[in-house]
Amino acid sequence: MGRIQLKSVTKSFGDVEVIPPLDLTIEDGEFTVFVGPSGCGKSTLLRLIAGLEDITSGSIDIDGADATDVPPARRGLAMVFQSYALYPHMTVRKNIAFPLRMAKLDQAEIDKRVEGAAAVLNLTDYLDRRPGQLSGGQRQRVAIGRAIVREPAAFLFDEPLSNLDAALRVGMRLEISELHERLATTMIYVTHDQVEAMTMADKIVVLQAGVIEQVGSPLELYRTPRNLFVAGFIGSPK
Ligand code: ADP
Ligand code: MG
Numbered sequence: 001m002g003r004i005q006l007k008s009v010t011k012s013f014g015d016v017e018v019i020p021p022l023d024l025t026i027e028d029g030e031f032t033v034f035v036g037p038s039g040c041g042k043s044t045l046l047r048l049i050a051g052l053e054d055i056t057s058g059s060i061d062i063d064g065a066d067a068t069d070v071p072p073a074r075r076g077l078a079m080v081f082q083s084y085a086l087y088p089h090m091t092v093r094k095n096i097a098f099p100l101r102m103a104k105l106d107q108a109e110i111d112k113r114v115e116g117a118a119a120v121l122n123l124t125d126y127l128d129r130r131p132g133q134l135s136g137g138q139r140q141r142v143a144i145g146r147a148i149v150r151e152p153a154a155f156l157f158d159e160p161l162s163n164l165d166a167a168l169r170v171g172m173r174l175e176i177s178e179l180h181e182r183l184a185t186t187m188i189y190v191t192h193d194q195v196e197a198m199t200m201a202d203k204i205v206v207l208q209a210g211v212i213e214q215v216g217s218p219l220e221l222y223r224t225p226r227n228l229f230v231a232g233f234i235g236s237p238k
Contacts, residue, residue, distance in 0.1 A: 001063045001076075002153040002186030003028045004049060009058035011044055011210075018044055019210040021058065026154075026188060026203075028063075031180050034190045035197040035233070036207035042190040045207070046156050049188065050079050063153065078147035079156045086131040086142055092118075093127040096145040103150075110149075117148040120182065121175075137168050137175075144179070154186035161196070173200060194235060198222070206230050 004026040011019040018041050026032050034042045047053040049060060051072035059068045067075055086095050093114055100110045118124045121141040131139050140160065147155055157176070161169045177200050180187050191197055197204050198218045206213045206221065206229075214226045218234075225231035 001028060002026075003061075003063050004154060004186065004188075005061040006049070007059045007061070009048060009060065010056045011041075011048060011053065012056045017056075017210070019048070022210070022212060024205065024212065024215070026186060029184050029186055031177075031187045031189065031200060031202045032205060033197040033201035033203070034188065034205050034207060035192065035194065036213075037233075038192055040207045041210040042192070042207060043158055044210075046079075046158050046188060046190050050077055050156055051075050052079070076153040077156055078150050078152035078154070079158070080144055080147045080160050081158075086139060088131050091128050091130055092123060092134070092142050092145075095131065095142050096123075096127075096149055099146060099150050113149040113151070114145075117145040120148065120179070121145050135168075136164050137172055140164065140172055141175070144176075148183070152185070154188060157187065157189045159191055160189075161191075176200065194233060198234065204234075206233060 006022055006024045008021045008023060009019060010017060010021050034045060036042055044053065048055050051070065055068065059066055061067060062075060087098070090098070096114045096117055097110050100113060115124070118127055121144060123138065123141055123145060126134060126138060131142065134142070161172050164172060173196060189200060201218055203215060204218060204221055205215050208229055214221060214230045221230060221234045225234060
């Protein structure tokens with residue numbers, strides 16, 4: 001499960017409308033990338049879906065139920081924060097287990113889920129280390145592990161690789177794509193990086209000033225960009 005529908009969603013900060021009425025459906029299991037220049041509203045849109053910001057008007061459905069007024073922790077979505085959001089004094093095991101301890105799951109269930117996530121992310125040998133003893137890529141995996149254990153209906157990533165150097169970014173890109181294949185869970189991935197969008201997405205949503213310029217597969221956007229902005233941004237030969 002992980003179908004997300006935005007219906008005439010708008011968002012204003014004070015008098016400034018940063019998202020004019022916007023409709024979008026994200027299908028269950030899809031890897032959707034929001035791409036567009038800095039300030040176009042990608043993070044805002046993701047935060048509206050997560051419930052970290054209230055929408056100004058419209059509604060958001062998750063798996064067919066109105067989630068507009070559902071608090072973030074009960075939406076069944078997991079936001080993956082950048083690696084610096086790890087607790088430095090806790091081991092990897094404790095960092096990954098943290099949301100489950102907050103949710104008061106029993107210890108056997110916590111251990112099972114943490115070990116499952118560690119296995120998927122190749123972190124089994126690092127469970128007793130602290131974040132300071134890990135590489136940047138490993139820290140990023142711990143942050144993802146903390147989302148996986150919650151068994152969310154969808155993962156929301158906001159430029160998760162922007163702190164990593166170029167070589168590591170390529171590796172992590174592949175790892176996140178592989179994770180999507182393995183889990184088959186809905187993922188929404190925000191980036192301003194066209195290469196990330198083109199290589200990772202099932203579906204790309206191109207945004208400019210809060211407006212969806214086009215939605216389509218990487219190939220569709222490349223072959224038939226709707227306008228010059230999309231063509232320029234995606235790098236189509238038009
Ligand atoms: P992106 O993630 O694509 O770079 P954002 O969603 O962060 O863009 O921002 C979209 C627009 O909304 C920008 O003009 C930004 O200045 C504005 N904005 C974002 N958050 C706030 C806020 N809390 N208060 C006022 N304006 C905001
Ligand atoms: Mg942003």
